[in-house]
Amino acid sequence: MILAFNYRIEENGVLYFLGDATPTSYEMEIIEEWKRLPVVTLVYDGPSEYEGAVRDFLSEEGVLTGSGTPLIVKIRTKENYVAFQLIFEEKSVDNFENLSTKDTFPEHFRKAIREIFPDSQLPDEFFLIVYRDGKFERSLQPTSTFPGRKAPVVIIPQWKEKHTLEIGSYRKVVDEGFYQIGGKMIYAGRDIFIEDVPGLYRNIDMVFLDGEKEYIYREGFLMMGEKTLKVEEPVDVVDGIVITSHRMGSKEIDDTILFRWDNFVLTASGSLVDIRGKWSWKVSNTPVEFSFQGDVFYVLDVCGFLRSYNLKTRRLLWEKKFEGAWGLDSSKDRVFLGAGDEVLVLNAQDGETIERMVADDFAVWKGELLVYKDGKVDGEDMEGFFIRNFGMPLFVSGKRVVIFGTEKKEFEEVEKVRLFEWGTVIKVGNEVWLIRRD
Numbered sequence: 098m099i100l101a102f103n104y105r106i107e108e109n110g111v112l113y114f115l116g117d118a119t120p121t122s123y124e125m126e127i128i129e130e131w132k133r134l135p136v137v138t139l140v141y142d143g144p145s146e147y148e149g150a151v152r153d154f155l156s157e158e159g160v161l162t163g164s165g166t167p168l169i170v171k172i173r174t175k176e177n178y179v180a181f182q183l184i185f186e187e188k189s190v191d192n193f194e195n196l197s198t199k200d201t202f203p204e205h206f207r208k209a210i211r212e213i214f215p216d217s218q219l220p221d222e223f224f225l226i227v228y229r230d231g232k233f234e235r236s237l238q239p240t241s242t243f244p245g246r247k248a249p250v251v252i253i254p255q256w257k258e259k260h261t262l263e264i265g266s267y268r269k270v271v272d273e274g275f276y277q278i279g280g281k282m283i284y285a286g287r288d289i290f291i292e293d294v295p296g297l298y299r300n301i302d303m304v305f306l307d308g309e310k311e312y313i314y315r316e317g318f319l320m321m322g323e324k325t326l327k328v329e330e331p332v333d334v335v336d337g338i339v340i341t342s343h344r345m346g347s348k349e350i351d352d353t354i355l356f357r358w359d360n361f362v363l364t365a366s367g368s369l370v371d372i373r374g375k376w377s378w379k380v381s382n383t384p385v386e387f388s389f390q391g392d393v394f395y396v397l398d399v400c401g402f403l404r405s406y407n408l409k410t411r412r413l414l415w416e417k418k419f420e421g422a423w424g425l426d427s428s429k430d431r432v433f434l435g436a437g438d439e440v441l442v443l444n445a446q447d448g449e450t451i452e453r454m455v456a457d458d459f460a461v462w463k464g465e466l467l468v469y470k471d472g473k474v475d476g477e478d479m480e481g482f483f484i485r486n487f488g489m490p491l492f493v494s495g496k497r498v499v500i501f502g503t504e505k506k507e508f509e510e511v512e513k514v515r516l517f518e519w520g521t522v523i524k525v526g527n528e529v530w531l532i533r534r535d
């Protein structure tokens with residue numbers, strides 16, 4: 098039934114009937130029963146979070162709010178106590194000498210309403226109008242069994258709980274709610290069809306950022322604007338220089354390049370090399386993990402040596418040796434080291450140990466330490482391991498990856514993850530997501 102709402106009965110700000118035709122005699126009897134209830138103008142003085150509850154309590158006790166005799170409701174709260182007063186014409190009820198708690202307030206307030214309006218009683222039926230799938234459907238419902246607010250006419254929207262989420266070739270039926278699609282947050286409150294999403298690429302192998310330029314890599318070819326190069330998948334691209342595992346632009350490197358940061362690369366033998374080939378600096382044995390904080394570089398090698406360097410002056414600041422060391426991360430004033438079954442918190446200035454804690458894994462997010470222990474990350478059940486990523490870590494659980502950026506973003510069926518100074522790239526089937534560093 099689609100209601101056109103051609104007929105309505107409304108008095109004193111209360112809607113008694115809504116429909117597409119004149120009410121039947123039986124419906125008129127119900128309307129007259131509702132009209133016998135008191136109608137008050139609510140004058141509310143109290144915390145905003147209690148006002149809705151007050152209106153509901155009045156309606157459920159047979160007092161309608163609209164345009165009538167003023168009913169003054171005063172509420173004050175302190176810690177767990179609630180004081181209230183109701184004033185209607187010559188009647189006044191309060192609990193000033195026997196205060197309510199937040200838990201007992203509903204019961205005590207309803208009792209006060211009944212003292213002021215002792216003869217008010219809800220009719221047995223009311224008009225329920227449900228909005229569903231673009232249509233209004235009206236029915237008579239028993240008042241006693243209907244939960245929630247009571248009134249002559251109640252209009253309730255009922256939305257679909259599941260919707261189709263389609264992004265390019267990706268299609269899934271999802272629960273209504275918020276979803277992170279690449280770098281964009283959407284709300285699936287209806288069927289959603291998105292063709293283009295920022296940071297989403299289809300049918301490519303990898304994408305690289307060089308400043309604001311985006312270079313696409315597909316089937317052995319790197320597309321750089323009008324120029325296309327046949328090359329192995331790069332480690333990175335910076336200032337137009339393509340860096341592969343053994344080459345920086347036209348310069349070949351007799352080593353394996355692991356990572357690019359700023360204007361240099363780190364190699365598998367533990368050397369920092371200028372991308373233009375002007376200098377090379379041996380900083381460690383084979384690196385296990387490394388971290389950057391401004392001009393400070395931390396590197397942990399396979400022998401358990403942890404070293405701190407000033408990149409600007411190219412000077413060793415300090416070094417320590419830790420048996421069984423396996424992981425490294427840092428914040429502005431702390432260095433975090435995984436060793437054995439512990440995470441060691443070190444002073445960034447001198448490498449001295451400040452604290453030890455038992456942990457299975459760890460990472461730094463928003464400058465704070467995330468600890469993984471007994472299948473939980475900060476109390477949340479998560480089975481897997483961290484990829485420490487210079488303040489934007491990832492947690493890998495099978496093919497599910499949670500990336501910790503400005504907020505958590507989840508990806509399912511992940512096939513490949515690449516880390517860069519400028520962000521993270523995640524490959525899911527034929528889709529590649531570029532997530533810029535916050």
